Amino acid sequence: MPKLVIIILILLSPLGFASLAQSQNVGLGTPISQAQLSDFDLIAGPDGEGFPEGSGTAFQGKEVYDQKCQACHGANGEGTTANTQLVGGDMQSIESPVRTVGSYWPHASTIFDFIRRAMPADSPKSLSNIEVYQVTAYVLYMNGIIDQNKILDRQSLIDIKMPNKDGFVDMSQQQ
Amino acid sequence: MKKTDLEKAAGNGLINRRHLLQLGLAGLGSGVASSVLAAENNLKIEIPGWSKQPGPGASAYGVRSGHTEFMQRSAGAPNPLYPGGGASRSPLQHLQGTITPNSLHFERHHAGIPDIDPAGHQLVINGLVKQPLVFSYEDLLKYPMVSRIYFLECSGNSRALLGPNPPDGTAQSIHGLVSCAEWTGIPLSTLLEEAGVEDEARWLAAVGADAASMGRSIPLNKAHDDVLIALFQNGEPVRPEQGHPMRLFVPGWEGNVSVKWLTQLKLTREPVQFRDETSKYTDTLPDRSSEQFTFPMGCKSLITSPSGQMSLNRQGVYQINGMAWSGGGSISRVEVSADGGRSWADAAIESNQSEKALARFSIPWQWSGGDAILQSRATDSLGNVQPTREAILADRGRLSFYHNHCIQSWAVNGNGEVRNTYA
Numbered sequence: 001m002p003k004l005v006i007i008i009l010i011l012l013s014p015l016g017f018a019s020l021a022q023s024q025n026v027g028l029g030t031p032i033s034q035a036q037l038s039d040f041d042l043i044a045g046p047d048g049e050g051f052p053e054g055s056g057t058a059f060q061g062k063e064v065y066d067q068k069c070q071a072c073h074g075a076n077g078e079g080t081t082a083n084t085q086l087v088g089g090d091m092q093s094i095e096s097p098v099r100t101v102g103s104y105w106p107h108a109s110t111i112f113d114f115i116r117r118a119m120p121a122d123s124p125k126s127l128s129n130i131e132v133y134q135v136t137a138y139v140l141y142m143n144g145i146i147d148q149n150k151i152l153d154r155q156s157l158i159d160i161k162m163p164n165k166d167g168f169v170d171m172s173q174q175q
Numbered sequence: 176m177k178k179t180d181l182e183k184a185a186g187n188g189l190i191n192r193r194h195l196l197q198l199g200l201a202g203l204g205s206g207v208a209s210s211v212l213a214a215e216n217n218l219k220i221e222i223p224g225w226s227k228q229p230g231p232g233a234s235a236y237g238v239r240s241g242h243t244e245f246m247q248r249s250a251g252a253p254n255p256l257y258p259g260g261g262a263s264r265s266p267l268q269h270l271q272g273t274i275t276p277n278s279l280h281f282e283r284h285h286a287g288i289p290d291i292d293p294a295g296h297q298l299v300i301n302g303l304v305k306q307p308l309v310f311s312y313e314d315l316l317k318y319p320m321v322s323r324i325y326f327l328e329c330s331g332n333s334r335a336l337l338g339p340n341p342p343d344g345t346a347q348s349i350h351g352l353v354s355c356a357e358w359t360g361i362p363l364s365t366l367l368e369e370a371g372v373e374d375e376a377r378w379l380a381a382v383g384a385d386a387a388s389m390g391r392s393i394p395l396n397k398a399h400d401d402v403l404i405a406l407f408q409n410g411e412p413v414r415p416e417q418g419h420p421m422r423l424f425v426p427g428w429e430g431n432v433s434v435k436w437l438t439q440l441k442l443t444r445e446p447v448q449f450r451d452e453t454s455k456y457t458d459t460l461p462d463r464s465s466e467q468f469t470f471p472m473g474c475k476s477l478i479t480s481p482s483g484q485m486s487l488n489r490q491g492v493y494q495i496n497g498m499a500w501s502g503g504g505s506i507s508r509v510e511v512s513a514d515g516g517r518s519w520a521d522a523a524i525e526s527n528q529s530e531k532a533l534a535r536f537s538i539p540w541q542w543s544g545g546d547a548i549l550q551s552r553a554t555d556s557l558g559n560v561q562p563t564r565e566a567i568l569a570d571r572g573r574l575s576f577y578h579n580h581c582i583q584s585w586a587v588n589g590n591g592e593v594r595n596t597y598a
Contacts, residue, residue, distance in 0.1 A: 026318050029300070029308030029369050037301055041439065042388060043380055045447045072256050084256060091463045096574060099454070104465075107448045114450035117388035118286065122258050124386050168457065172394045172446075172468035 042125075044113040048158045051112070052129040055153035058146065061138030064131050068120045077101075077142040087142045091164055102143030106168050108160040112136045133157075181492070181541065184520030187513035188541035190492070192523040239278075246270075248279055249347060259287020259386065262329065264351025267498070268482045273324070273525070273533040275354035277409050282416045283329050283352065285451070286387035289436055293420040296384065298404070302441035305371030312420045315406060318361045323403070323426070324532040326500045328353040328472045330429035330456060330577040336564060337579055341595045346482040349595060350583070353500070355533040358424050359407035364399050366440075376442040380449075381423045384438040391432045392446035393425060397470075401426050404437065427502030427531040428470040429577070431456055461572035472502035473580030474561050476509050476536070476553035487591030490544045495522070496537045501555035506534040508554040513540055515548035515584065515598040516563070522551065530556075547587040548598045564597060 034041075044050040066075075072084045079085030082098070089098030097103065101111060116132045118124050127135065137152040145160060146152070182191040250263035262283040265275055275281075293312040301307040329352035335342045336349060367379075372395070379398045382390040393402070405413055405424040413419045418435030425432045431451060446452065452467065459465040476499035481487060499506040505528060510519040520538060528534040536551070553561045562570070564581040586596035 025369075026365075027369055028314040028317055029306075029310050029366070030314075032299065032301070032307045032309045034301065034307060037299060037307070040299065041301060041441065043382070043390070043439075043441055043443075043447050045443065045445065047445060049443070081256060091459075097459070097463065099459070101454075105453055107453065110448050110450055110453050113447065117382075117390070118386070118450070121256070121260075121286070124286065124388070167463065168453075168465050168467045170468055171466045172470065 042113070042117045044109055044116065046107045046109040046158060048109075048154050051109075051154035051157070053154075054130045054133050055151050055156075056130055056132075056134030056137050057151055058134075058137040058141030058148040061131075061134035061136070061141070064127070064135050065138045068127070069135065072121065077139065086139055091167060100143075101139055102145065102163060104164050104167070106162055106165050108136070108140065108145075108157050108162055111139055112157060115139075181539070184538070185512065185514075186518035187545075187547050188543060189495075189511060189513050189518075189520040190539040190541055192521060192538045194539050246279065248281065249351065250282075259284055262352060264347050265354050266347045267351055267353075267477070268346040268479050268485065270479070271496075271535070273355055273498070273528065273535055274409060275356055277356070277411065277414050277417070280354040280356060280408075280414070280417060281327075281329065281352045283430065284385070284416070285389045286385050288415050289385045290415070291384060291420060291436060296420050296436075296438065298421065298437060299439045300366060300370045300442075301439070302380070302443055303373040303376035304367075304442050305373065308366075308370045310366070312406075315361060315404065315421065318365060320359050320361055320406070321403070322357055322359040322407075323401075324355065324357045324529050325424065325426045326353060326355040326472075326531060326533050327424075327430045327433060328475075328500070328502075330431060330469075330472065333475075333579045333581070333583075334576040336581060336583070336595075336597075337568065337573065337576055341597045343483070344595050345484050346477060346479045349483065350477050352430070353533075355500070356408050357410065358403060358405040359410075360403040360405035360421070360424065363402040363404055363423070363440075366404065367398065367442075370442075372442055375444055378443045378446050380439070380441040380443055380447045381432070381434040381437060382439040382441070383418070383434045384436040389431075389434060389451060390447060390449040391434055391452055392443070392449065392468075393423075393432055393470075394468075395442070397425065397428070405433075425470075427472060427504075429456065429472060432470065456577060458571065458575040458577050460575060463574075466575075469578060470502075472500075473578060474501035474503060474506075474553050474555040474559040475499065475580035476506075476551040476561055477583050478511070478549050478551050478585060481549065481587065481593045482585055483593060483595045485593045487542055487587065487593070489591075490542055493540050493542055494537050495540045495549065495551075496535070497522075497551050499524070499534045499536055499551070499553040500532065501553065501557075501559060502531060503559055504556035505530045505532075506536075506553055507556050509534070509536040510552045510554075511536075511538045511540075512550045512552070513547045516550055516582070519552065542587070542591075544589060544591075546589060548596065549585045549587065549593075550582050550598065552582055 077087035089103030248263035332352035478497040522536040584598035
């Protein structure tokens with residue numbers, strides 16, 4: 001009975017949620033090394049963390065793009081719907097702006113990260129890391145952000161300043 | 176009770192909510208006078224056929240009555256450009272109480288529903304932790320769990336109301352990307368503590384095991400607060416379309432951050448800037464700047480009965496009924512108007528609601544056959560008041576379409592037809 005009272009007191013306390021969690025140290029997680037996660041962890045961020053070895057150019061990327069991307073994204077990135085348009089748009093246009101990779105996306109790292117994890121939509125994760133670098137370069141090239149022979153690798157990719165880089169306001173701590 | 180006894184609470188027929196109990200037996204579709212009518216028409220009440228033969232016995236897995244099968248989620252047509260992508264909406268106008276049945280909980284997928292064998296599923300915690308860890312489903316089932324009732328709402332819900340013309344929709348088609356369930360799982364803080372978060376970590380990246388490996392970044396202060404690794408939904412293992420065998424559950428925040436089929440949590444200094452927190456789920460303002468990481472869902476309510484495309488088939492007393500919720504806390508007040516916002520009356524709120532969960536409200540209303548515009552307006556425990564559509568558009572402009580929590584207006588005409596309107 002006293003044990004039950006203690007449990008009820010824990011649950012009723014203002015910190016009940018935390019107390020309950022901290023009161024039991026189950027500890028069933030299995031230690032793992034970052035090396036064991038090298039094929040699993042696909043996160044590639046704007047600080048360059050998580051980018052794999054390798055590089056590619058837009059010139060090389062055109063072949064992959066034409067085979068695997070252009071059916072949905074159009075021969076020149078013009079898209080087949082608003083959601084698949086990669087090129088064009090102007091955030092300062094008088095009409096409602098078309099938001100594409102070129103006009104809207106604030107970080108080049110997102111292009112690599114998203115293609116590697118989610119594209120092509122019908123067979124995601126089928127491209128090699130080199131092909132992802134190449135296609136990322138081609139998307140940037142179609143948007144006039146790099147030239148077709150620019151070698152894109154971890155460092156040169158995160159050094160790219162996207163046109164709408166300063167267009168976002170982080171609201172995460174203001175709410 | 177005579178009609179004249181009903182105390183008016185606001186214009187165009189709203190009746191004091193204290194009369195709810197007396198009117199409770201009547202409900203929508205019958206009036207206070209209906210018992211008198213039944214007695215006068217001399218119809219004999221017969222014993223029905225199903226009372227004269229035994230039915231089937233117990234079964235291993237239940238199904239609903241065939242007479243309720245018209246209650247369906249509505250899903251759009253498949254899009255070949257976007258395999259498995261899309262959403263389905265909860266039939267809010269047919270549901271009652273505050274818990275959404277699992278079969279009718281709304282869905283939003285970015286690359287379809289993966290068919291996951293829990294025995295082969297793993298949850299990894301890595302990045303800025305003292306010890307990266309991997310957990311099996313069996314491991315996680317052994318942890319102490321908590322159960323909490325929370326709503327979940329897609330941040331794109333109700334965006335149709337921001338268009339120039341009012342869509343002729345239903346509560347489901349306009350607002351059906353919100354549902355509510357009891358979620359049972361492990362406080363995320365338990366697992367973060369086990370891995371040991373490094374001092375410089377500020378964000379947590381969550382990634383799903385679907386074909387899109389959908390990811391979102393969450394500030395660490397929220398992750399330490401009330402976030403769950405949810406393994407159960409309304410008492411049963413989380414359904415495949417809700418993230419089986421496990422999902423992140425981030426109470427009160429836009430649904431997309433409650434990452435389904437959760438397989439990785441990575442502690443980072445900065446947000447990852449995933450596609451779904453840059454290109455999508457960001458809000459462009461009139462000055463062409465775009466707000467990012469706009470997480471909490473606003474204070475909101477909705478009359479579900481009467482609602483769009485229903486019709487009132489008689490004059491008399493109806494029970495206006497609806498739902499309210501807020502990402503900021505609990506619902507402290509819901510007001511209802513029957514005259515397009517000129518006058519308001521307090522609705523009754525069921526008292527057993529919890530924080531960041533749906534609340535059910537109701538108020539009696541006398542429809543005398545004239546035009547009416549029915550609205551509801553919620554206030555939450557932080558004092559946030561649900562805004563009008565005009566206020567949202569004035570504040571947010573027309574380039575932003577997430578996080579619309581404006582007041583819904585349903586117009587009732589002289590024929591009793593109920594339609595979505597802008598008022």
